[in-house]
Amino acid sequence: xxxxxxxxxxxxxxxxxxxxxxxxxxxxxxxxxxxxxxxxxxxxxxxxxxxxxxxxxxxxxxxxxxxxxxxxxxxxxxxxxxxxxxxxxxxxxxxxxxxxxxxxxxxxxxxxxxx
Amino acid sequence: xxxxxxxxxxxxxxxxxxxxxxxxxxxxxxxxxxxxxxxxxxxxxxxxxxxxxxxxxxxxxxxxxxxxxxxxxxxxxxxxxxxxxxxxxxxxxxxxxxxxxxxxxxxxxxxxxxxxxxxxxxxxxxxxxxxxxxxxxxxxxxxxxxxxxxxxxxxxxxxxxxxxxxxxxxxxxxxxxxxxxxxxxxxxxxxxxxxxxxxxxxxxxxxxxxxxxxxxxxxxxxxxxxxxxxxxxxxxxxxxxxxxxxxxxxxxxxxxxxxxxxxxxxxxxxxxxxxxxxxxxxxxxxxxxxxxxxxxxxxxxxxxxxxxxxxxxxxxxxxxxxxxxxxxxxxxxxxxx
Numbered sequence: 529x530x531x532x533x534x535x536x537x538x539x540x541x542x543x544x545x546x547x548x549x550x551x552x553x554x555x556x557x558x559x560x561x562x563x564x565x566x567x568x569x570x571x572x573x574x575x576x577x578x579x580x581x582x583x584x585x586x587x588x589x590x591x592x593x594x595x596x597x598x599x600x601x602x603x604x605x606x607x608x609x610x611x612x613x614x615x616x617x618x619x620x621x622x623x624x625x626x627x628x629x630x631x632x633x634x635x636x637x638x639x640x641x642x643x
Numbered sequence: 644x645x646x647x648x649x650x651x652x653x654x655x656x657x658x659x660x661x662x663x664x665x666x667x668x669x670x671x672x673x674x675x676x677x678x679x680x681x682x683x684x685x686x687x688x689x690x691x692x693x694x695x696x697x698x699x700x701x702x703x704x705x706x707x708x709x710x711x712x713x714x715x716x717x718x719x720x721x722x723x724x725x726x727x728x729x730x731x732x733x734x735x736x737x738x739x740x741x742x743x744x745x746x747x748x749x750x751x752x753x754x755x756x757x758x759x760x761x762x763x764x765x766x767x768x769x770x771x772x773x774x775x776x777x778x779x780x781x782x783x784x785x786x787x788x789x790x791x792x793x794x795x796x797x798x799x800x801x802x803x804x805x806x807x808x809x810x811x812x813x814x815x816x817x818x819x820x821x822x823x824x825x826x827x828x829x830x831x832x833x834x835x836x837x838x839x840x841x842x843x844x845x846x847x848x849x850x851x852x853x854x855x856x857x858x859x860x861x862x863x864x865x866x867x868x869x870x871x872x873x874x875x876x877x878x879x880x881x882x883x884x885x886x887x888x889x890x891x892x893x894x895x896x897x898x899x900x901x902x903x904x905x906x907x908x909x910x911x912x913x914x915x916x917x918x919x920x921x922x923x924x925x926x927x928x929x930x931x932x933x934x935x936x937x938x939x940x941x942x943x944x945x946x947x948x949x950x951x952x953x954x955x956x957x958x959x960x961x962x963x964x965x966x967x968x969x970x971x972x973x974x975x976x977x978x979x980x
Contacts, residue, residue: 552672571672572691575665576698583702598671 534616540567541577542586542605542613549590549604552578578603586612646677649684656696658703707970715834716908717822718774719901721782722831723894723909724819725770726843728789730850730890731812733764741855763792774823775840777830783823790816805943807954811920814958822912834905839897846897850890857883907973911965915958922954 534542537559544550544558552574559569581587586609590602605613631637650673654666673688684692707713766789773782793816800806832840857880879887898909937944946954 552668553675556672556676570688570691571669571676572688572693572695574672575669576695579661579665579699580702595671599667600671601668 531612531615533619534612537567537569537573538577538581539613539616539620541569541574541581542609545587545603545605546610546613549602551600551602555603581609585609646682646684647674650674650688650692653684653689653692653696656693657699658696660703661699707966711828712904713908714825714827715829716905716912717825718779718827718831719835719905720909720912721779721786721819721823722771722774722835723843723897724815724822725767725774725782725786725789726847727894728793728812728816728819729764729767729771730847732760732767733851734854736761736764737851738854738858741858745859759792763789766792770819770823774831779823779826783820786816786820786823790820793817805945807923807946810923810954811916814919815916818912818915835897835901839900842893842897846890846893849886849893853883853886853890854879856886904973907969911962911969914962914965918958918961919954922957926953 540559540562541555543562544555550558552571555578556569556571556574559567559574578587582589582603585606587603588606590604592599592601594600628637647670650670651666654662654669657666673684678685766785770782770786770789773779773785790813793813797807797810797813800809827834835843860882898913899906901909
């Protein structure tokens with residue numbers, strides 16, 4: 529059965545964890561940077577997603593530390609999380625390629641952008 | 644009030660287990676992400692936190708209800724409810740048939756006896772048999788038909804007489820397809836044991852046959868009809884009342900004799916039906932004690948919005964309370980599930 533597509537914020541959270549484990553605030557910052565500021569996740573939304581992704585086994589806790597007497601957890605992408613992200617990226621790429629081919633064929637875009 | 648206090652107040656909306664897991668960490672991220680000099684949570688954070696709290700509660704409830712004990716309770720309730728609805732709908736057709744056998748040429752004298760009531764009774768019996776044979780999905784699909792009939796019947800009663808006196812069977816019927824749609828980890832024969840299934844069969848036979856037995860034995864002819872509010876009927880003779888009571892007690896015995904984990908869940912699941920029964924039989928009506936209804940020329944007025952809201956919200960809220968008490972008790976008790 530085909531897996532449901534990932535919500536954009538979930539996709540970006542997983543992407544933010546690809547290069548290195550990150551703590552919550554670093555994930556927020558990374559998501560803003562990846563999306564050029566278009567996706568401005570709030571902490572409440574982020575932790576709802578992190579909790580769900582942990583339950584699904586797509587991310588896990590790498591380590592914990594105390595910073596200024598506050599708990600800070602670092603999250604990492606699991607193998608199945610990386611696989612899920614790769615599958616979703618392939619799906620998005622395939623859709624984007626199909627859209628580009630059709631737009632080009634219809635003469636609505638050139639290589640540089642819209643006609 | 645500091646910014647941190649503001650956030651902590653919002654985090655109080657989350658389930659306790661979630662707060663234990665994430666509160667300190669989340670507060671740290673919220674404070675790191677706050678603008679310099681910010682003194683109150685911004686509306687976007689408030690919305691995100693309230694949305695996150697709602698999601699956490701829904702996920703927690705989903706996780707709780709997906710446990711094996713709840714699944715078994717759902718299946719057992721589906722069977723018991725289907726049999727009780729069969730009893731309710733089959734009594735009159737069976738009496739009709741018994742009257743034919745006892746040389747009454749027109750039976751009970753009503754055309755509706757076999758259609759649609761007899762057919763619906765047959766549907767509920769099919770649902771019960773399907774559950775026993777482990778065909779849960781088929782049972783759920785058939786139960787949709789029975790439930791639709793029960794709901795339409797109540798709606799018609801309300802349309803004609805503004806009465807919700809018989810709302811409880813509709814609530815019970817509506818629950819049947821829902822609980823049977825849940826896949827149980829083992830068969831109902833395994834979870835209830837054979838003797839309870841036998842007791843359920845006996846309860847069903849006694850309850851369905853009560854009016855017919857009373858008629859055929861003719862013992863009730865000389866007795867005064869008794870008030871049957873507690874046995875969900877009225878104007879019945881003593882023998883019929885005794886048989887009906889015995890039938891309902893056997894149903895109760897099955898529920899009360901199940902292992903504690905299953906019993907608690909069964910009792911919690913019947914809370915919405917029980918609350919509806921109490922509200923409609925005791926609370927609503929011209930003599931209603933807490934939802935008194937006015938009437939004109941002996942005809943009840945339509946329910947007010949507040950009364951409708953009470954009828955809808957009270958069963959749901961009390962079910963939630965029952966489930967919360969059950970889970971708290973099991974978490975703190977030595978025999979937790």
